Amino acid sequence: MARVIVDVMLKPEILDAQGQAIARALPRLGFSGVSAVRQGKRFEVELEGPADDAAIAEVRKMAETLLANTVIEDFTVTVES
Amino acid sequence: MARVIVDVMLKPEILDAQGQAIARALPRLGFSGVSAVRQGKRFEVELEGPADDAAIAEVRKMAETLLANTVIEDFTVTVES
Numbered sequence: 001m002a003r004v005i006v007d008v009m010l011k012p013e014i015l016d017a018q019g020q021a022i023a024r025a026l027p028r029l030g031f032s033g034v035s036a037v038r039q040g041k042r043f044e045v046e047l048e049g050p051a052d053d054a055a056i057a058e059v060r061k062m063a064e065t066l067l068a069n070t071v072i073e074d075f076t077v078t079v080e081s
Numbered sequence: 082m083a084r085v086i087v088d089v090m091l092k093p094e095i096l097d098a099q100g101q102a103i104a105r106a107l108p109r110l111g112f113s114g115v116s117a118v119r120q121g122k123r124f125e126v127e128l129e130g131p132a133d134d135a136a137i138a139e140v141r142k143m144a145e146t147l148l149a150n151t152v153i154e155d156f157t158v159t160v161e162s
Contacts, residue, residue, distance in 0.1 A: 001116070007123050022124070022147070031143050033136060035082070036127040042088050043103070046117040055114060062112050066103070 002051035003080040004059045008068045009040035043067055044080075051079045083132035084161040085140045089149045090121035124148055125161075132160045 019038040068075040091097050100119040149156040
């Protein structure tokens with residue numbers, strides 16, 4: 001059993017209204033020193049078998065077709081050690 | 082300028098309906114070999130200064146009070162290298 005992480009974030013050129021709202025709220029709440037915040041999604045995918053090349057390729061296909069909207073989002077796939 | 086990542090996931094004992102929906106959809110969509118999926122949030126926090134101990138402590142406080150609902154969610158703070 002292995003765990004693969006898929007991180008999905010809006011592409012840099014897409015306005016991230018949620019992240020901007022957080023960044024704007026911070027000074028009001030007493031936090032300083034933050035120049036920007038972006039919000040995205042994190043998926044923890046538990047595999048039945050090992051995280052070999054074939055399994056990673058399968059998760060990548062899954063991310064492309066199901067977890068991310070690749071028109072507006074980028075994703076990264078990493079194996080959790 | 083440094084980037085700090087805050088990952089927020091539901092606590093393991095909390096039912097993750099979104100993750101379960103994804104896990105159930107996978108076989109229908111032709112993906113096999115996945116035993117479970119959990120969905121959470123990822124925040125990329127851009128700091129104005131370096132990610133020193135004080136800044137990390139500040140981001141941790143931010144996560145606790147603003148980004149995560151610690152009744153039902155766990156969070157981790159990592160510095161992106």
